[in-house]
Amino acid sequence: AQTVTQSQPEMSVQEAETVTLSCTYDTSENNYYLFWYKQPPSRQMILVIRQEAYKQQNATENRFSVNFQKAAKSFSLKISDSQLGDTAMYFCAFMKSWLDGSGAGSYQLTFGKGTKLSVIP
């Protein structure tokens, strides 16, 4: 079974500064995907960024980027130029895909417990 660990329950950052959220995971799989989701106070789960394990290049999406270290099983999220709207819970998630006997895939997610990020004006 996979486990995902987010060691920072809460963090804060000044508006316009940069912050990095940590995530580590444990798996014996070689092919998988990693994700960061954002959950603002509205409760909606929003996909922020995705990283394929077979890609060495780190994923970026506008102000969001990741530092993926496969050997260390580390997947951190960097938010640049933090904005008040970035205030939210952030969840790291792992996806393994496999085929069961029927040939169907699963693509289920295993989540970390989350990091609550507060952006301070």
Next chain:
Amino acid sequence: DAGITQSPRHKVTETGTPVTLRCHQTENHRYMYWYRQDPGHGLRLIHYSYGVKDTDKGEVSDGYSVSRSKTEDFLLTLESATSSQTSVYFCAISESRGSGYEQYFGPGTRLTVT
């Protein structure tokens, strides 16, 4: 927006009563999931479906059942609700994007069992 709706959005029920939550999607996705979110636990998978009438258990399936009689609807049933099932329930779909799959979530249902 992956066209996912959940109903009801909020529900209060009494211990021992049956409860059914509905997830509806409009884009013909094959894979659908039910998660629960509790403080200190993140989201945990309850059940998932990989096609009509094809379902399987997740990490926290005890006390829950699911059904999928048509592609667009995935129902989660609590046969006899308990206070430990007070939670926020999220439905999700998996969608192929580029070289992999991504999951998109519905707005959630807050269930309180008194």
